[in-house]
Amino acid sequence: MNKGMTAKGRATRQRIIVAAAMLTRDKGAAETTLDDVRAATATSKSQLFHYFPEGRSDILAAVAEYEAGQVLEAQQPHLGDLSTWESWQGWRQAVLDHYTELGQKCPLGSLTTELGKSSPQARSIATSLYDEWEAALVRGVEAVTSDGEEAVRRRARSILAAVQGGVVMLQGTGRTDYLDAALTAAISPLRPVTVSAE
Amino acid sequence: MNKGMTAKGRATRQRIIVAAAMLTRDKGAAETTLDDVRAATATSKSQLFHYFPEGRSDILAAVAEYEAGQVLEAQQPHLGDLSTWESWQGWRQAVLDHYTELGQKCPLGSLTTELGKSSPQARSIATSLYDEWEAALVRGVEAVTSDGEEAVRRRARSILAAVQGGVVMLQGTGRTDYLDAALTAAISPLRPVTVSAE
């Protein structure tokens, strides 16, 4: 891979992706123009098309891939080890903190909603992201419950949906309350029975 | 209101809104052009600007308002009376059916994600929709639990987020499993303790 591309070239390419991702988060994919990207990266039109021959759609696809990686990375190391109730709580807090910090800017939203409709490859990126995410949650749910496979899967999906929903509401309203409530409610069935009740 | 507008005029205006809403659901707001709307409604450019002086953004705002109404309407009569566990189940099924039928086409997604970022008035429409929705859920949760106000509110928000999340996942993956799982999990704490356990 990266055939015929010097270190400088690769750096420029990466710079474009990162800047485009930021713009996309800020203004949405639809509002992000090639000129915006050009201005933000101090590059020329020809460079954009040099590194992304398909043009705009090519850049957006790269952004999608990049953002998909970021989404999971922001949840680490928690997402990788959800073996105890405490670790689930840690994960919950990490997600909450991350999106609180991001505020209105949501990578997933732009990708799924805006790109997903037109670009089929962006869709497949989103799908594989969800799959990976779900798999991690399934492992975690398995570790802390004794439910069957089907119940575990449903639980994991409800948690994933809770995150998505909370983020959507955050985007729409600017309030983190929804994400907080949704996350808390979604993982609370995983809490072990309290000792005092025993 | 509707000053200086004949019945015919109002009908045309409405036709434009409905058609634009359909296009927006299908292709997303960003991909919907005035010419598309024109073609779909058999109108002329001048009519578009006659009924929506601000142009495109004006139309999109009207669509937002229209769609917001539809969202709640699709949940009636269930949403209006969530006083029993059975009625909650009925509501859950109604939501599930409705979005299953819509498939990939989501009114909310386009509005919140695409319009919300640029148009402030679209945001306020979304916000008031959420408020109304949440209020209905709060009333329902209150009716079937004995929790305090704060807990009720959090529960309602988690349910609302579950719907949103499920719909996002439906859009992204095409599968209704997520919405199903999320809804089920979100309202299951409202289920009364089973008689057999008593």
Add this chain to the structure above:
DNA sequence: ACCAGGATGGACCGCAAGGTCCAAAGAAGT
């Protein structure tokens, strides 16, 4: 030192799409 291939700059093109304008047709009141 040379050269091939990559990196960069920026002028230029074409078109789609939002928006303007004026004139004609149709309704509604008197």
Add this chain to the structure above:
DNA sequence: ACTTCTTTGGACCTTGCGGTCCATCCTGGT
């Protein structure tokens, strides 16, 4: 029937933006 306001048609303008092209500069290998 006359007038006035609304409705409609569609030509036309403007511009933003994706995309092309070629000339120039730089870098790395021999």
